[in-house]
Amino acid sequence: MQPYEERLTAPRSWWFASVLVGVAMALIMLPFGTLPLLGGLVGGTAVAAVVTSAYGSVRIRVMAGSLVAGDARIPVSALGEAEVLTGEETRAWRSYKADPRAFMLLRAYIPTALRVKITDPADPTPYAYISTRHPEALAEALNAVRQNTP
Structure with a gap:
């Protein structure tokens, strides 16, 4: 699935x-x-x-217990809370609030995004910023996979 x-x-x-x-x-x-x-x-x-x-061929997928965003493959077990970003929040997190250590799958022509905290202590990346046209659906998919992963 x-x-x-x-x-x-x-x-x-x-x-x-x-x-x-x-x-x-x-x-x-x-x-x-x-x-x-x-x-x-x-x-x-x-x-x-x-x-x-x-x-324009970048894909975002939630599959097999992982979030695949472009070239990055992040296990759902290493992900924390997902925050839906719209409007001014999106602009803020891709500019002055952005952490240089963050993973950014940024497409400026997409006005919404999802910011997902990375909780793996061995990973210095604080969060993943993912431009998406459907941030709520992506957050729901991550939560569904997280609940079904032992």
Whole structure:
């Protein structure tokens, strides 16, 4: 059973920006002729789209007794209280309240987040800040896995 899964996709405006990068590359290649212009358009758009896709392919999952957020895999047994962050709290915890030792899965285009305390004494990381579109559902999934883990 997989109680929670989310993919933090990039906003549509970023895909439009990828096309604009292609247009800019085409304009740079314009003095060299038609084929380089088309190559710049296709190549610039493709490279920008790959970068956008890679940035927007981060997954958050709660599975098999672990929280998987991007490259991090944290056992639920090492997690403490989860705090849902919205509005000004989100901005505060990703800026002036942020601890440099914290794990931050930060996506500025997502206005909500979850801050989960890390209780493992061997881990110097005080908390995990995870940008998510559904912080309440993620907190519920963590609590459900924590209750079912011996």
